[in-house]
Amino acid sequence: xxxxxxxxxxxxxxMSQELISGTIxxxxxxxxxxxxxxSALLELPSMRIAMTTDSFVVDPIFFxxxxxxxxxxxxxxxxxxxxxxxxxxxxxAVVLEEGFELEDFRRILRSVRDxxxxxxxxxxxxxxxxxxxxxxxGIFLNTTGVGMLERPFTLSSRTLQTGDQVIxxxxxxxxxxxxxxxxxxxxxxxxxxxxxxxxxxxVADVLDxxxxxxxxxxxxxxxGLGTVVNEFAQASAIxxxxxxxxxxxxxxxxxxxxxxxxxxxxxxxxxNLCLVVAAExxxxxxxxxxxxxxxxxxxxxxxxxxxxxxxxxxxxVDGRVSxxxxxxxxxxxxxx
Amino acid sequence: xxxxxxxxxxxxxxMSQELISGTIxxxxxxxxxxxxxxSALLELPSMRIAMTTDSFVVDPIFFxxxxxxxxxxxxxxxxxxxxxxxxxxxxxAVVLEEGFELEDFRRILRSVRDxxxxxxxxxxxxxxxxxxxxxxxGIFLNTTGVGMLERPFTLSSRTLQTGDQVIxxxxxxxxxxxxxxxxxxxxxxxxxxxxxxxxxxxVADVLDxxxxxxxxxxxxxxxGLGTVVNEFAQASAIxxxxxxxxxxxxxxxxxxxxxxxxxxxxxxxxxNLCLVVAAExxxxxxxxxxxxxxxxxxxxxxxxxxxxxxxxxxxxVDGRVSxxxxxxxxxxxxxx
Numbered sequence: 220x221x222x223x224x225x226x227x228x229x230x231x232x233x234m235s236q237e238l239i240s241g242t243i244x245x246x247x248x249x250x251x252x253x254x255x256x257x258s259a260l261l262e263l264p265s266m267r268i269a270m271t272t273d274s275f276v277v278d279p280i281f282f283x284x285x286x287x288x289x290x291x292x293x294x295x296x297x298x299x300x301x302x303x304x305x306x307x308x309x310x311x312a313v314v315l316e317e318g319f320e321l322e323d324f325r326r327i328l329r330s331v332r333d334x335x336x337x338x339x340x341x342x343x344x345x346x347x348x349x350x351x352x353x354x355x356x357g358i359f360l361n362t363t364g365v366g367m368l369e370r371p372f373t374l375s376s377r378t379l380q381t382g383d384q385v386i387x388x389x390x391x392x393x394x395x396x397x398x399x400x401x402x403x404x405x406x407x408x409x410x411x412x413x414x415x416x417x418x419x420x421x422v423a424d425v426l427d428x429x430x431x432x433x434x435x436x437x438x439x440x441x442x443g444l445g446t447v448v449n450e451f452a453q454a455s456a457i458x459x460x461x462x463x464x465x466x467x468x469x470x471x472x473x474x475x476x477x478x479x480x481x482x483x484x485x486x487x488x489x490x491n492l493c494l495v496v497a498a499e500x501x502x503x504x505x506x507x508x509x510x511x512x513x514x515x516x517x518x519x520x521x522x523x524x525x526x527x528x529x530x531x532x533x534x535x536v537d538g539r540v541s542x543x544x545x546x547x548x549x550x551x552x553x554x555x
Numbered sequence: 556x557x558x559x560x561x562x563x564x565x566x567x568x569x570m571s572q573e574l575i576s577g578t579i580x581x582x583x584x585x586x587x588x589x590x591x592x593x594s595a596l597l598e599l600p601s602m603r604i605a606m607t608t609d610s611f612v613v614d615p616i617f618f619x620x621x622x623x624x625x626x627x628x629x630x631x632x633x634x635x636x637x638x639x640x641x642x643x644x645x646x647x648a649v650v651l652e653e654g655f656e657l658e659d660f661r662r663i664l665r666s667v668r669d670x671x672x673x674x675x676x677x678x679x680x681x682x683x684x685x686x687x688x689x690x691x692x693g694i695f696l697n698t699t700g701v702g703m704l705e706r707p708f709t710l711s712s713r714t715l716q717t718g719d720q721v722i723x724x725x726x727x728x729x730x731x732x733x734x735x736x737x738x739x740x741x742x743x744x745x746x747x748x749x750x751x752x753x754x755x756x757x758v759a760d761v762l763d764x765x766x767x768x769x770x771x772x773x774x775x776x777x778x779g780l781g782t783v784v785n786e787f788a789q790a791s792a793i794x795x796x797x798x799x800x801x802x803x804x805x806x807x808x809x810x811x812x813x814x815x816x817x818x819x820x821x822x823x824x825x826x827n828l829c830l831v832v833a834a835e836x837x838x839x840x841x842x843x844x845x846x847x848x849x850x851x852x853x854x855x856x857x858x859x860x861x862x863x864x865x866x867x868x869x870x871x872v873d874g875r876v877s878x879x880x881x882x883x884x885x886x887x888x889x890x891x
């Protein structure tokens with residue numbers, strides 16, 4: 220590991236994992252009980268809760284169809300939801316740069332409010348810090364959420380079994396391409412919008428429908444689908460085989476990714492789920508997902524097979540097999 | 556209100572209140588149930604929890620006897636404790652600037668671990684974002700905490716009654732003077748150290764000893780004692796009368812504050828409590844406090860009197876009375 224923080228430490232790939240599992244978990248030791256899942260599952264004397272935290276530094280702050288406020292609510296609500304929890308309470312902490320437009324702050328707060336209404340969560344505590352001009356870039360948000368685990372089963376990426384089906388609910392990479400295109404002035408942002416969305420109601424529907432036929436769910440954010448499925452494969456020591464032709468990717472997104480020299484497999488979404496479900500529940504899960512417009516593209520994109528443990532492979536339309544590696548770094552900062 | 560964010564928006568005085576109660580609470584509307592207390596008190600089906608959030612942007616990151624990691628744990632743990640909760644779980648979110656020294660990050664994590672051990676809390680979830688060089692100033696932390704409300708009574712600044720005694724547990728302003736002196740190169744930092752400390756065990760002792768004889772507790776942070784007592788006076792619509800000669804202030808702190816042109820009454824501490832207790836419990840509370848080295852200076856500094864509602868006055872050694880105003884702004888960024 221280099222001796223200074225580099226952008227790849229925040230990219231969600233192998234270097235991020237190294238920083239988290241090595242440096243952070245290593246040093247915190249007995250005071251750290253975090254796992255690699257999206258939320259921590261906590262035992263209280265008479266109930267179980269889930270807890271998760273996320274900071275948001277997206278650049279630009281306002282994009283075509285959303286802003287940092289919407290992402291901050293959707294991101295944390297989705298993290299709670301995919302752990303099987305019902306999101307209840309969020310905190311909102313703001314770091315503002317001196318000179319930031321108050322009207323922009325108000326606009327962000329309106330997005331926070333609107334997204335919180337959709338998610339049916341309450342903002343219960345806040346904090347506001349102001350740093351001097353040049354010491355931050357406009358505004359950074361942190362949302363931390365608590366949800367209740369009410370279901371009799373637990374979702375876990377450690378429970379995958381041969382034959383399980385892998386489902387993706389939306390077009391891969393759209394959020395990243397939208398943001399990157401705005402940042403680079405490529406013009407794709409008018410045709411590829413961010414998928415940023417609160418999906419807690421979708422998760423609730425699928426769990427109501429399929430019960431513990433759902434093994435685990437993850438929202439595809441930093442690191443993209445490639446990272447999510449690698450983490451699944453490692454956690455359950457199984458192989459995931461993806462069908463390249465089944466992956467939902469917009470032609471414009473593929474084209475933009477090509478121009479930018481990035482791989483759609485590792486691009487962040489902000490409203491896209493990856494689910495692993497028992498084979499016999501796959502059809503029911505898809506039906507439940509298709510009832511929601513945000514998940515119109517939901518499709519089975521792969522399955523769990525018996526082969527080398529902890530690996531992911533992709534089969535293309537001609538039957539050629541390649542390995543989907545865990546990316547080490549990505550050099551794409553501030554997508555969320 | 557000006558149309559851009561200014562440093563005073565983060566100073567903990569009147570402008571901060573305006574931003575929080577006006578802009579933030581105003582816009583979030585029904586999605587916001589935060590109060591002006593240190594933690595939100597939340598009802599779950601079978602229990603009550605407290606939840607609080609804080610971002611930390613202290614400059615310098617390392618100071619004489621502590622660092623941003625220690626403050627981040629102490630600050631959030633203390634906020635939970637003064638709400639009457641037993642701190643249990645914390646999240647830790649990090650925003651790192653590209654180029655930040657990893658060894659400095661490790662040193663901060665060791666402080667986080669050590670403070671978490673003292674506080675007997677677990678870090679249960681984390682998040683790490685990296686922004687490009689120049690987009691943040693080294694490192695910003697956010698800690699969000701959950702604690703359990705196990706006691707049969709609730710602490711509230713709305714319950715103050717005539718005759719109640721106001722206690723302060725440590726020297727006023729030391730943390731701020733230490734940090735400001737380092738920043739300005741004044742040299743006081745060698746004689747005035749930061750008071751930064753985890754105080755949850757102190758709060759537990761006082762509550763065990765005095766029960767609901769304790770009306771409310773607040774840790775004296777941004778805005779200083781002047782802000783805390785004004786918020787108390789407003790919340791209970793009573794008058795607080797402070798005895799100037801009883802306020803614990805180090806001569807060096809007074810001298811440094813004079814040189815810096817700041818008022819000790821409005822300076823932040825990071826390990827100093829203000830308690831209001833029923834008169835008959837004041838002696839027992841002081842005894843419990845004095846058992847802890849961090850609270851050796853604990854003293855009664857004032858009382859609740861019947862006069863103009865919502866005001867604070869100070870009586871000096873010659874019997875002269877002045878008003879302790881709620882400060883509107885303070886121009887002292889990044890003390891925590």
